Amino acid sequence: MIDLPSYKDIADAAKRLSGVVRRTPLLENPLLNEQLGGRLFIKAEPLQLTGSFKIRGAYNFISRLDDNAKQTGVVTFSSGNHAQGVACAARLCGIPATVVMPKDAPKLKIDNTRAYGAEIVLYDRYTESREDIAQEIAEKRGAPLISSYDDSGIITGQGTAGLELAEQAKELGAQLDDVIIPCGGGGLSSGCALAISHDSPKTNIYIAEPEKFDDTKRSLKTGELQHNDVTAKSICDALLAPTPGDLTFAINKELLAGGFVVSDQEALNAMAVAFRYFKLVVEPGGAVALASVISGKIDMAGKTIAAVCSGGNVEGEMFQMALANEKN
């Protein structure tokens, strides 16, 4: 039996995060709504401290560690957004952080993680195991190893984004038919699903994943944990986890209505829509939920839908590729 986190744990996390993380806005655009024939909200997590939702879980985890962590530090592995979240949260708590990052992570993410004061250990995503490297460092130092998704503290921290989303929709007088959430390992989606299913029980909750990394969708279908071919390529660098977590999948299989799979080109198109209509910088992986709507994978007619835009840590070169699609 796994001990699953609860709604109350998310409410507690929200108190812990108050005054540290931002309540990011829930945005809509009347012209885009007209084109779509429904009401579309986006939850703007690129505006979050560190440029993605990841600071929510990281701070929720790290702020509860005892004083011993000031000596041992914390260790984690991440392609970049969790890395920045952990580095920033650790600094806020006065705790050293070591982050194992893939050599091919966006330079922006590596630079920012270092700028928050973390020690960085690079590895080769195609030949080395980040889990093994991080585990070895953690054991040697007696340091806590922070999972990027499969941990109750991480899940409930990320869930505070869903808590806000449900509150904000209520404040705007909107009854959400559907919410779509980007999914890598499932920390954000499972946390948000816990929060939204409690506060807005009639809302259908979907995940969006990149092509070739649709492990959660396939796992939902088969009921068993499915794996991705981690040598596959995708521009959605934030969503390349090899398999769903035990905890995250245990929650997601109960609460999700299904999943959408998004191509690189569809993610780029969604980034251009976020640029044009929301004036928001969204990274490829952060745009997959919005892409599910824009590419017509879900019927918007007469409906009210929220898409979580989970991060905006993208380099200029990649963003220019998205803008090349901008229709004037």
Place this chain on the structure above:
Amino acid sequence: MIDLPSYKDIADAAKRLSGVVRRTPLLENPLLNEQLGGRLFIKAEPLQLTGSFKIRGAYNFISRLDDNAKQTGVVTFSSGNHAQGVACAARLCGIPATVVMPKDAPKLKIDNTRAYGAEIVLYDRYTESREDIAQEIAEKRGAPLISSYDDSGIITGQGTAGLELAEQAKELGAQLDDVIIPCGGGGLSSGCALAISHDSPKTNIYIAEPEKFDDTKRSLKTGELQHNDVTAKSICDALLAPTPGDLTFAINKELLAGGFVVSDQEALNAMAVAFRYFKLVVEPGGAVALASVISGKIDMAGKTIAAVCSGGNVEGEMFQMALANEKN
């Protein structure tokens, strides 16, 4: 004697706008703060309804018109952001709008103005007078002509951005040393100066203008209204007013501490900074206050400064020029 608007008029406008416009976030980035050696906030008006602050003044003006306006409609002239603000506000109030726009305005701004349902009349910025064209239409129809800046209702509506900025800084425990505001005709700067000088009297208030369109800075220096060469070119299309307004300058000459002049390249650099650190899309004219800070025109050391980013209605091609500067 001119009858100048007061702080109370701005507080009244804020009540009128409540639930219609957004309270846009005041953002900061700890890594950028470290680089600058101070604390920098940006007021994120690109996230405002219509993508700029202009809806604030337009709605404050139009929502108070009597029922006769439903027949006559309203008329205005604008390079694009005020056009969208008027078109959107008029639609919210069920009033037809006609907008005189320069032929060389960004296509995005013309398209959006039309999408909000306004009738558009194009003119040549180098050979025709927009004032004359708009005046003639307004007289023929008996319709109110809405100034884009030199009107008490417009000024006090725009001032609500300053009201929010002062409140938000207080909520974040910050005492603002300086605030910098983009300036075309001076509606935003005079309204914000009225609000901020009341709520935060120790704060120095500056404007930022594009090169060749520094009429307000020159007017502040001479005490007399100065004009720009309107055939000059600048990528800051939102800030090309020919001269300060009578009302706006009467306020600004009392309340401003001075002005900064920004080159096209400095505006592009600031757009790249907003992209990288704030995940925000800012248009060239909207970026001149931030550019004043980034280019070192004001000393940040140990200070707390807020820069208003006034709009984000920029086309992909121009934004790509800004990203070409992004250092990775």
